[in-house]
Amino acid sequence: MNNLKHHQQEYLPISVNITGKKILVVGGGNAALSKVKSLRRFNVSITVVGIKIDPAFLEIDNIHIIHKSYDPSDLDGFFMVYACTDNRHTNEIIREHCHARNILVNLADNPRLSDFVSPAIYREEDVTVAVGSNGKNVKQSIMIRDNIKKNSGSGLAGLPEPEKPGINGQPKPTENVKTTTYPKVVLAGFGPGDPELITLKTHNYLLEADIIFHDALLDAQFLENYPARKVAVGKRCGRHHIDQEEINQLLVAAAWNGKKVVRLKGGDPLIFGRAGEEIQFLNSHNIDVEIVPGITSAFAAAAQFQIPLTHREIGSSVAFCVGHNLAERELPQASTLVFYMGARQQCEISKILIKKGWNKNTPVALISNVSNPQSKVVISQLDQLCQHPLLQETPLLIIVGQVVKKMPEFEESNPPKEKKRA
Ligand SMILES: C[S@@+](CC[C@H](N)C(=O)[O-])C[C@H]1O[C@@H](n2cnc3c(N)ncnc32)[C@H](O)[C@@H]1O
Incomplete structure (x- = not known):
């Protein structure tokens, strides 16, 4: 058997x-x-x-x-x-x-x-061409089906997928033989919060969009400037927690329904944004993805508080790190570390860095709500992070390294000072 x-x-x-x-x-x-x-x-x-x-x-x-x-x-x-x-x-x-x-x-x-799967098909009177991939590579099946259709010379209609509209002035797929017939999702970065920091390209896509799936931290009032339907899908949106699987399904459904879909993420979509999972899922559902970068919060924080993330004498490299579960991770060898998602892990970060050989006097900048009016910065040093909560407001970035000394506000003062900067 x-x-x-x-x-x-x-x-x-x-x-x-x-x-x-x-x-x-x-x-x-x-x-x-x-x-x-x-x-x-x-x-x-x-x-x-x-x-x-x-x-x-x-x-x-x-x-x-x-x-x-x-x-x-x-x-x-x-x-x-x-x-x-x-x-x-x-x-x-x-x-x-x-x-x-x-x-x-x-x-x-x-x-x-599934007991059966639907192949990519097209029909010409009594002839039906069906291309299957054992349910594994839908994109390839559709490409082969499209090639057969193109070469048949009959120009027949009858495909199951909805027509994909042109996005942002690009020609519709049917207007350009080289363009695929797949739907598309634009994965765009909103930047750190201040709407003036979004790129012109993201703005243009938002103007064109039928539907915008956006993270929770984004400025909902500003998004009202765009006519699209808005769907908040971030973890902080209301009481209902939308998990990644659900977000993926929503994106696929909207794209296959012929909508111009923008998935809008805080900062840059490729920095701690789970973009990788969304891209993979969308591609596996035969949906093209275009990525429009955004300003990641670390760059915006550095700009707002004038911290040179690198410096010719004291900072030859910079690394972006996750701020939680540090015991399980390898710390990068870099002169400047920027911790994302570490607001509640300040003490852990301090202990682990000191254990790994970082000087306990290394300067640290805790920066919350970068680029927003309620933004704050606290300047401290590594061994102070366990003493008492210095800044707990979120979202929060933690910048560790000698480069912090170069910011105009830096004073080697104790206790640390909290400053606001609009
Ligand atoms: C899931 S990550 C997303 C990062 C985002 N893709 C980016 O490029 O900035 C969320 C973390 O980014 C940081 N963050 C995002 N926006 C921020 C802001 N306006 N101010 C400070 N930190 C921010 C915080 O560390 C927060 O916990």
Whole structure:
């Protein structure tokens, strides 16, 4: 007998006669919507079950919408099922229920657990070309499908993906044969807080956007200048904690719905911004990513308080570090260290640096709310950080190194002084 554990998943490309068959889609969000949009081109009976149903479903003819929470008995009589709720665990439970009834099931964004996956297709009268990748490389399937389509010379329509609109003056994909047909997300940096520190490019993308997914710390009032719909997705947004998985799904759904999507992050998106995970997830869902850099808070802090992060005599290198769980990390060998996310770890930072050989008198600048009116700086030295809380306001950066002495406010004073600078 074959040991299935050692085999990758494989999908048999067959064309199933689904004429008049009953298909159930569980879920009323974007994932469900895109399945329904693909399916309605076929002569099938589509039922959608969900508590929250996106109003866009109401514009689709000939589908049966049931506003209710999912129940296993909903599956009875269906030929195949798409489990498209926004909860992976619920989708997995639906899968179990389907299997108990011998119904084929597809789980949104989970080819590994799906009994079938949808290949990239295009149709020309009675001919259908379907390109699959065992659920592994959707982007490549679509590229191959597009090449076949281009070379067929028939210029047929009928692709499942929504048209991607041009972004910020760029031509629409259909206007340029070299441009891919994929949707795109712009990952842009907002800078440290002061809206005057955003780049012109980010500003232009924000003006063009249909939807802006933004971090919690960003200036919500300023964002009102842009007509796009704003969705706060940061950890500090209200009481509801949106986790990274949820953010990823929201980005994918909006992009595939043809929206011009900007994911706006504080500072620079590539500095402690989890951008890497978002890029990987978006690419794996066949979505292009463009990154617009932002001014990271360390650069803004250095500028605001005139701290040269490097200096010809006393600072030949600078490193950006995470300020927590330092015991588990290797400290970089640099003359200046800038700690992000270390507001509550000041004492730990001090102890670990001194243990690793840093002089206890090394100057330290604690800087909160860089570039905002309530910004403060406290100048101190390493061995003072455990004495009493010097500055606890957040967001906070901690700059350690001899270069701190070069800032105009530096005085070797004890106790340390707190200063405000607008
Ligand atoms: C998740 S990291 C994001 C960093 C961001 N991508 C950047 O480039 O600045 C959040 C940390 O950045 C720092 N930070 C961000 N904005 C700040 C500001 N305006 N003032 C001081 N620190 C800031 C704080 O250390 C905060 O804990």
